[in-house]
Amino acid sequence: MANTIRVRAVANGDSIEVQSLIQHPMDSGFVKDKKGNLIPPHYIEVVTFEHAGKVVFSAFWGPAVSKDPYLKFTFKGGKKGDPLKISWIDNEGQKDSLDGKIL
């Protein structure tokens, strides 16, 4: 299975702009399926971004974050080629992580 995480981290001087997209249904728990049954809530709760072992950003999400969630932030102190690790866990305990690199 392909990784659920896409990341684009681009260095501009020592400023790193990070954009990520995660494949996840982010079911709110308020939507019904075709048979009229409520689809239970299923959403990512926490996403963390680590640069060289240090957490540079963490996101805490509820069911109001859109399907296939997108995130953009910027941190300082990185450089081209540095590792960037992204990990997420959802309310069902499913998780995934990706070891990316700064471009």
Added chain:
Amino acid sequence: MKPIAIAILIALAAATPALAAGEQDFTAAYAAAAKVEQQALAMQAAWTTTEKTLKDAKKAADAKDYDHATALARQAEALAKQSIRQAEEQKTAWRYAVIR
């Protein structure tokens, strides 16, 4: 929206007879409606509204509410007839909409 209003009127007119409808009335009304709808489907002219009304008619019949079921079946037939009339009209009317 005019066609809908007409459909409702026809359905109402059909539903008003003083005597309560029985299973046989429903079966006949439903068969007639289904036949016209088959024709509409074959012409690729059918309306989802007709399909839904037919389903609702069947549901009402399953619940032994033959009055309501028969009225719905007749409404469905009226809708199916309108959808066919629309398609017949459009066989020539579409030309007036063409960008020239």
Added chain:
Amino acid sequence: MIRKLLAAFAVLCAGAIVSAHAADKIDPAADLKAFQAYFKQQFPAVPLDDFVNGPYAVNKGMRAQWESIMQFPPYDFALDAGKTLFNTPFKNGKTYASCFPHKGVGIRQDYPQFDAKTGEVVTLELAINRCRAANGEASLNYETGPMDSIVAYMAETSRGKRFDIKVPKDPRALAAYQNGKQYFYSRRGQLNFSCASCHVTAAGKRMRGDILAPALGILASFPIYRSDWGSMGTVPRRFTSCNSQVRAVALKPDDKAYRDLEYFLTYMGNGLPVAGPGTRP
């Protein structure tokens, strides 16, 4: 005096006959010219190539949201999956590349096309399923799933190439084109809307909160990730959902009528660039 009136009447009649005759004559090139001219006149501020961006070409507020979404478009996953699927060999060892000119790369702008052998219109989706059948594989769903991923990838390899749909002088091709044209302009469904009611007459206007895309170039960004669906969909998926929206019973996604419609509509956008995959509200 009476004679003069009669003469005028005769001229009028002749005119009517001529125009009725003109309506019967199938002239795709003339249609295209009028079609594109109409939209240029309706939206003088929109550059021709920008029509492929649908509602975003004609509404500023939506364009800003779209540009934000395109920073990391949600079809990225489908695109990756499509590339993998496209290059994964069938059980017999062959791939999709074996079924298409230029190994299937950069050919989106040539579909749908008229197939002289069978006398019918072949959409890219149909060509993909024919390819699968020829290699002993089961058909894919026309509307969504792996199909939209493969088409997304094939469109992406064709980005910027200009649509070049051909309607040959073959009477069957002309009939298919005319059939698609008739479908486009015919009202259907309980709401009594044609494709043209929304995407010609009301193009650029709001309908229940959405901005209606102009019909010119409307298929150029397919397949699309539609927020409303929360997923990807092909041209046939859009056709079936359009039908349901006007309360018409949708056809089978590979129905001849839909293929003819796509043929006509894509031809109307000849000269515009391939912009798929895309995103829409």
Added chain:
Amino acid sequence: MSEQMAAPRPVNAERRLILKSLTVVGITSFGLTGGSAWSAFADDAPTWPHDAFKQKSLDAALKALYGKGFEPSDKVALDVPEIAENGAVVPVAVTASLPGVTSVAILIPANPFTLAAYYKVPVGTDASVSCRLKMAKTSTVIAVAEAGGKLYGASKDVKVTLGGCGG
């Protein structure tokens, strides 16, 4: 692709099973455990603010998250569309030009749950985030940033119309 929901995900099936039974326990002893998968399994991981995400008013959500209200500030810039093209995907961007911002939160009072997203901003990271949120209906969107123990905020209205015959 709606199929993507059914696509295999990197799940430890066994763990998921244990988790499910734990959830059942969690429900029966409701109120005792937080119920968050994360807090149940990784003691060292940051805790998902369970309480704050369950609140149904702006005041209650802010109280649960920060224990205080915010003061309006033009140093918090909130970028949202005036009319959302689709309530399912509303781009939201927040930038706080204040020194020492430690967190940013986005709240949508008209949604079933008010708190939509909460971001922790460590030293060295800009107090700026873009994301895409769902909006059930027309609402005010509020962005707050915490700096120096105080809460600063900005709000804007976003109109959400029905989806329909568009695109």
